[in-house]
Amino acid sequence: MAIANVLLVDDETPFVEAMTKRLTKRDLSITPAFSGSEALKRLKENDKIEVVILDVKMPGMDGIETLQEIRKRYPLVEVVMLTGHATVESAIDGMKWGAFDYLMKPCDIDNLISKVSEAAAKKRQHENKIIEARMKKITGRMI
Numbered sequence: 001m002a003i004a005n006v007l008l009v010d011d012e013t014p015f016v017e018a019m020t021k022r023l024t025k026r027d028l029s030i031t032p033a034f035s036g037s038e039a040l041k042r043l044k045e046n047d048k049i050e051v052v053i054l055d056v057k058m059p060g061m062d063g064i065e066t067l068q069e070i071r072k073r074y075p076l077v078e079v080v081m082l083t084g085h086a087t088v089e090s091a092i093d094g095m096k097w098g099a100f101d102y103l104m105k106p107c108d109i110d111n112l113i114s115k116v117s118e119a120a121a122k123k124r125q126h127e128n129k130i131i132e133a134r135m136k137k138i139t140g141r142m143i
Contacts, residue, residue: 004120036061
């Protein structure tokens with residue numbers, strides 16, 4: 001089983017291709033997307049995605065706008081923001097909108113995998129709490 005099911009979103013095709021190879025070798029399951037709108041489409045198609053690695057600077061729907069939509073539509077999916085153009089403002093915006101973390105390109109691959117692993121664990125923990133609450137509600141009705 002993979003460490004995590006990841007959606008990798010960046011408008012730079014060579015970056016996505018290289019990172020997909022590197023992360024797959026490190027036991028992550030990667031789904032690529034090349035824009036914010038494609039990312040939302042992939043999330044709709046694949047409910048197994050746990051973590052999104054999301055570039056901040058993209059044409060059209062940028063990373064912050066994409067993050068906002070992910071938060072609205074898929075609140076349990078964790079998002080790690082990744083950028084080569086970091087500003088304090090974009091980092092604050094990302095964290096304000098619920099990003100799990102914010103990393104600079106180029107980032108250390110081990111650090112990225114660690115963050116993705118932590119983010120996937122957080123998502124699984126939230127899902128388990130929801131299941132437990134539903135089970136308590138169901139079993140409470142039976143008594």
